Amino acid sequence: MQLQLFFPFPSPSPPPLPQIPTLIITSTLFSSFFFFFLVVLVLFSSHQRRQPKGKILPPGSMGWPYIGETLKFYTQNPDSFFANRRRRYGDTFKTHILGCPCVMISSPEAARIVLVTKAHLFKPTYPPSKEKMIGPQALFFHQGAYHSRLKKLVLAAFLPSVIRGSVSEIEQIVLKFLPTWENTTINTLQEMKRYAFDVAMISAFGHKRDSEMKGIKQLYQCLEKGYNSMPLDLPGTPFHKAMKARKQLNETLRRLIQERRGNEKAGGGGLLGNLLGAKNHKVDQLSDSQIADNVIGVIFAAHDTTASVLTWVLKYLHDNRDLLEAVTVNFLFLPRI
Known part of the structure; x- marks a missing residue:
């Protein structure tokens, strides 16, 4: 004997997926972008606060927070990287590479000050990563x-x-x-x-x-x-x-x-x-x-x-x-x- 099962009502189809309004998607993307922008802004503000107040730094660019100008340094020939900044800012300029803010010097006079005449004002060291x-x-x-x-x-x-x-x-x-x-x-x-x-x-x-x-x-x-x-x-x-x-x-x-x-x-x-x-x-x-x-x-x-x-x-x-x-x-x- 075979047993057959009958359903008095047709099997219900699964409910349609809810349609997410375009406005909600746009709002979500905007919120994500705003959050990312806020994080970058906080990092940048923190980066700016770390700059010594009342100190006169040479001209130059510190680039993005944390990474500084490292990407530019790696995507260019190092000689071109420094030559371009020297041409733009002079023999002494500031930058931020390899996670370390620094001042670059390229003239014999500046090197003599750092290494000889004012050597007692400087401490020879390396970036923290190299340490x-x-x-x-x-x-x-x-x-x-x-x-x-x-x-x-x-x-x-x-x-x-x-x-x-x-x-x-x-x-x-x-x-x-x-x-x-x-x-x-x-x-x-x-x-x-x-x-x-x-x-x-x-x-x-x-x-x-x-x-x-x-x-x-x-x-x-x-x-x-x-x-x-x-x-x-x-x-x-x-x-x-x-x-x-x-x-x-x-x-x-x-x-x-x-x-x-x-x-x-x-x-x-x-x-x-x-x-x-x-x-x-x-x-x-x-x-x-x-x-x-x-x-x-x-x-x-x-x-x-x-x-x-x-x-x-x-x-x-x-x-x-x-x-x-x-x-x-x-x-x-x-x-x-």
Whole structure:
């Protein structure tokens, strides 16, 4: 027997969807836009309030709140970015890039005031984002007693008597690079960065195993890519990747520091050995964080600056053949170490 069901009334159709009046949609969009505009206005007002009252700042533009002129800086050639503002505002102008309000100077007279005649009025530092990446305990973020005792330890690692012991290793680095430069066109600055980094690793860590140095080098190169990035710690951004690499680099250095602390013969030497042996220099013992931050800081300082100097040296030697010949002759008569 089959059971059939009958409905005395037709099955009701679903009620029609309510029609949202165009006015409501327009009002919603307007409200969203107004809210966004209000947020921007609040940020801008806050940004304006942070400007020093009663202070005379040079001409220029601070751009948008927080991001400033960073987008313009990245979408233009940096040389064009500064040249355009110099042409418009003069040799000294204000701007806001990489999350940091700043005043740019481009004349020798202004540079002399900042670096020489009025140097006591200025504190050398870096944007907060770069301080996070290098490490807040690094030498060049501090003044006073802490700066003095760290400077003493760092300089002791780069005395001529200390460097003399690494000449043969540095020579091997040069010999390793030379074949890769034959019969080809190279980017001198990039090659000098590679060379300077390898030398900096010897200066920082002394004699260490290649496997350990390779891992540290890879992490540092990832960190370096975020140095001049917008400080947005969001997944996928260069800054986020750099901070992640910085955390891993810190863990690697801490393991190396603990190994050195436990075994003084574990490939000692270099800046790391000096920082660990602070008591030998009549300086209070440093923490692992202080040591790690200063090792990274010295690599950072030695890397770009040294590479730039070497690039200019090579250019001047290339452009002045007489000078190149004189340097070559002088080198041939140097006593071999």
